[in-house]
Amino acid sequence: MRQTNQLIIIKEIFQKYEGHQTANEIYKKAHRRLPAISLATVYRILNTLVTENYLERLNIEEGRYELKKEKHIHFICNKCGKIQNIPGEEQIKSIEENLKKKGMKVSKREIIFYGICKEC
């Protein structure tokens, strides 16, 4: 992987903005610093960073990417749209152990609860 300006800038954008972002949002941010950047380049770099395990493409919020981090459980508020991490690792581990006993190997998971958050 060659260290091009485009790659470096996109990585920096993810380091600065913690949240999940669409390809277009990233394109706009990158464009401020590198006006000649192409949207196609943004997409290609995003795909590369996903296969490199640097980023994760969310299945839930289609077309959004975020820094790959430890496993988490999401709660998405239907009113304000805020996404927060919630506790529950123990219970999930328990489910995963039962799967292992049955001969299934778990490599990834996505756990999302939808509803109304405390503030709304």
Place this chain on the structure above:
Amino acid sequence: MRQTNQLIIIKEIFQKYEGHQTANEIYKKAHRRLPAISLATVYRILNTLVTENYLERLNIEEGRYELKKEKHIHFICNKCGKIQNIPGEEQIKSIEENLKKKGMKVSKREIIFYGICKEC
């Protein structure tokens, strides 16, 4: 909601084929029985049936729809693609109760584990 042939046939398709299907798959099946049906009609009916709580549009497998049924936990095999329901309701209920205690109201959830199934 008027009982048009298009609507009736699409509902029947979901009653016959239990799995999750894309709009295009449904279109092709419906087209056999109603050659004049339009893909746009399929999409509109699918959207209507989702707002009517008859169908559910899956976030995980983008663009796929399935009959709305009781809550379940999915395991998707990365090799053969098979989707199966797995046990774990108790643990999930426990997580939901904790959320309720914190003042969050849960209305929906999506829980998917990815990995390799017993057969693969």
Place this chain on the structure above:
DNA sequence: ATATTAAATAAGAATCATTACTATCTTATA
């Protein structure tokens, strides 16, 4: 049973996200 009308449809255009293509440019290396 037939006329009426609001809702639904067919067909294709339009939109939006994403990928493919290709000539040009750039990073890493000799």
Place this chain on the structure above:
DNA sequence: TATAAGATAGTAATGATTCTTATTTAATAT
């Protein structure tokens, strides 16, 4: 510094979904 493989810009192409509009049809009143 020259070179070549890899990356890029710009745009065309694709695929899923929605929009538009003239036409058709199911439900209802006659």
